Amino acid sequence: MKSSFKRYVIGKPLRSDALGEQKLSKTKALAILSSDALSSVAYGPEQILIVLMTVGTLALWYSLPIAAGVVILLVALILSYRQVIFAYPHGGGAYVVSRENLGVNAGLVAGGSLLVDYILTVAVSVSAGTDAITSAFPSLHPYNVPIAIFFVVFLTILNLRGVTESASILAYPVYLFVGVMLLLIGMGLYHVATGQVPAELHPKVGTPVAGISLFILLKAYASGSSALTGVEAISNAIPNFKNPAPNNAAKTLLAMGAILAVLFIGIVSLAYFYGIAPTAEATVVSQLAEASVGRNLFYYIVQGTTAMILVLAANTGYSAFPLLAVNLSKDGFIPRIFQIRGDRLGYSNGILMLGAAAIVLIILFDGATEHLIPLYAVGVFIPFTLAQTGMMRKWWRDKPKGWIAKFTINTIGAAISFIVAMMFFVTKMPQVWPVFIFLPIIIFLFHRIKLHYQAVGEQLRLNHEELAAIEGNVFIVPVAGITKVVENSLHYAKSLHVEKVIAFYVAFDQADAKAFEEKWKAWQPDVRLVTYYSPYRSITQPLIKFIDKVEHQCTKTGHKVTVVIPQFLPKKGWHHMLHNQSSLLIRTTLLFHRNVVIMTVPFHLSK
Template sequence: MLSDAKKWLIGKPLKSNELGEQKLNKRKALAILSSDALSSVAYGPEQVFIVLAAAGAAAYWYSIPIGMGVLLLLTVLILSYRQILYAYPQGGGAYVVAKEQLGVYPGLIAGGSLLVDYILTVAVSVSAGTDAITSAIPILHEYNVPIAILFVMVITLLNLRGLTESASIMAYPAYLFVLALLILIIGGLWRIATGQEPPGAHGTFGVPVAGVGLFLLVKAFASGSSALTGVEAISNAIPNFKAPAAQNAVRTLLAMGILLAVLFAGILFLAYYYGISPRPEVTLVSDIAERTFGRGFVYYLIQGVTALILILAANTGYSAFPMLAVNLAKDKFVPRMFSARGDRLGYSNGIIALGLLSIVLIIAFQGRTERLIPLYAVGVFIPFALSQTGMTLKWLREKPKGWALKLGINAIGALASLTVVLIFFVTKPTQVWPVLIFLPALIVVFLLIRGHYRAVGDGLRISEEHEPSIEGNVLIVPVAGITKVVEGSLNYARSLAADHLIAVHVSFDREEEEAFRVKWAEWQPDVRLVTLHSPYRSIIQPLSKFIDVMQRKAGAANYRVTVIIPQFVPKKGWHNMLHNQSGFLLHTYLLYRRDIIVTTVPYHLPK
């Protein structure tokens, strides 16, 4: 039943040799890997105006030079990541670059930042998409968190169905969003060009405004830079591209950069020219669309596709998070289960973990996008800075043909990214301080996991010192009564030809104990019975003490103790709730005891 439900939800399992069919072409890759970056134009420009609003509407003209600075930074990042794609075609992005060029710890900082960033990608995207929906339908505003959680669950399920299937579904909304925003930008520019929009709605360009200082401007620039999150996702997901993977990834990156620049510049300019002030419950894009087209079909189309792309932008995280987790798992910094492919050849464990962690984050921040964006942005610019610094050192060490130009591009990218990080910490310390706590904590977790795997490897490695030979075997069978399950376990024990076979019965009552001895002597006279009285009604405690005594005696003679646990299995799974599961608890307890072999002999009940 569960298997049928799983097939219905995520589809039939795929064979390993079908992996090639799960690779992305450029059209699908642009939709699924660029949706995060493209969708950020729905909230990135708004962050600039939220900061400038502190100085009044007259300060909105500063959004234009700030926007030009953001576009210049975008250009530097696109050129920088283009070089990373060619230099590291195996994928891994900032984590692999920083680890190889700067060392393990910078690599872990980059990897940890990106893991958290992709969780934030899902939370921010879905929260922003929910905001767009509730802007158009205000009655739903109080249900932001449940709506956001529902969307995360749906996207998680779609990604569990496989990469190509989720990309096929999400490609149409992504391109529809680009088309809708282009229509919005063209429509707004047409209104301005034809004089339908009064020129006095915005502040005069170039006129100094009281209260606007360097601190406010750099804070607005840092906020606007949140529109650049998602640029690095393609570098992590190169293995998902069809061959030639690196070349296709570069073309996808360039296409994403051009679209992002056009949409960001258009929305920012219209917001400035219209003189729109940000409002808590209405998004900037919603205000621009209403001003341009009124609350008609086009308005609701723009709001609908904006909400859809913001929600589906979370899919960038679902594409990049599992791939990054795979690289960390290969280096033994995260559990190995993240490197295992699921039924649909995707990294299901990473997908499920991302969905659950995103839901936790949405609940913790109550779906408030503006609370998440600063943390989101600083989390991605740290890997930006580390990866570009790593590439700078790479060109200095290797000095390939044309290395001077490559060095210059990556050096500028490193300096710009580091500057943005510093601006965030200076201008928004109360919003980004969690980075200083969770990032070191995450690195400690990484190191503990690797330490565990190294200890396991050392413990399992064959050495010149051989294990002592086993001279004999002592079998202990805990028995609760005279039943078929006990009979089956004793028959199995006899088949092992052990030196000693002992049945152990724990009783809570002296009279019951004596009665059991008599019955046992009649039923199994050839099997030694040991009865243990438990005045405190515990089964595991007296049994474990007896096993300890036998283990010490057996160990002296190089004998091994084996505990055979009789276990009946009900025909229906829910029947297990009607039984005390003492056999399971005993098995779990003994499993962690050194030099004891534990085995369970199941007896399946007929009905």
């Protein structure tokens, strides 16, 4: 029943060799990896106007040069991350760039910031989309939290079904939003060009404004730069692209930058010409739509697509978080379970972790996560600054052809990103102070996990001398590699003087199987190795299938099958969650086999 329900919800398992079919085209990648950045045009321009309104409506003309400054930063970021894509084609983005060029701790600051930021992306985006829906239907307002949780569960399930399937479904509303926004901007500019918008609605550019200061302008600029969140997602998700992945990712990044620039400048310009000021009752986009076309069908289409894009912006987190987690996991800084592909070839543990964390945030903040937006934005500009500083160091060190132009681009981007990050800290300290607490805690945990894995590796690794050869009933020993745990179990099985000891290994690809067989032959030539290729990445099913075959033969002769399960036991209890509990799963499954004896040979770690 449980398996059938899972198949119904998630879909049938995919073979490992079907991974190529799960790669994204540029069209689909643009939709699911740009949704966060594109959705920010619904609130980025408004953030600029909110700050300027503290001085007065005459200050609204400053939104035009501020918007131009935001676009300059966008261009610098796009060009910078395009260079990151070609320099680091295996993905990882700011984390990999910072780690390689600025050191491990800088990489962990970038990686930790982005992990938290992707969780905030899901919580904030879904909550914002829910607010847009319940604003249109006030009777639903008491159900904000359940509705937001429903959207998170929906997106989690959709992503568990696979990257291609989620992209196929989510592409339509994203492109619909882009089309509707371009149409709205086009109609608005037409009205301006044809003189249908009175000049008295907006202050003249250059009008002196009493009370304006550099601090306010920088604060408005920093607030407007929140529209650039999500720009880095494509550089993290390069492995999800069809080949040639770096070229396709770079083209997608340029397309996203162009669309974002046009939408952002268009909405800010229209807001200026129409003299629109933000209010608690209506968003800037809502006021623009009403001023341009009135409250007709198109107005409600604008509102509906805006609500959709705000919810779907969360999908950028689902696309980038698992891949970033894989990179951190491969380096040993977070648990290895994040490297495991699920039935549909996605990194399902990362997807589930992201969904669960977002739901916790939504519940804790009762669906009102707008106070998290500054934290969300500063969590992006820290990696922006580190990534571009890292690229500066790379060009300075390597000095490839044309490195001066590349160095200049990254220098400009790093400087602006640093200024924006500092402005967030200075002007929004009440909202962003948690970064000074959670980032050190996260980095401390990263290092603790890394130290644990290093200690485990030292205790399990066989040195050169230990790799020398060691010399009725069948004993089957499931093995996951050539380690002291396996050696300990084989020693025990041989000490019982049994007739047959068979090692059983499950490989997830053919090349791995062949390589392991060669290593095994050199290490344990007297122990027969049976290798099984598992295209669906299951460990227990191939093992049970093999045990059933051996058990059937032994039953005829009255012999027993004994499964010797190697298991290492960490010194500290919390270390258990850092390791895959395969031995426990195997043991639990075999308890239902009457003619199989189960033996666990523990190997105790000392640190």
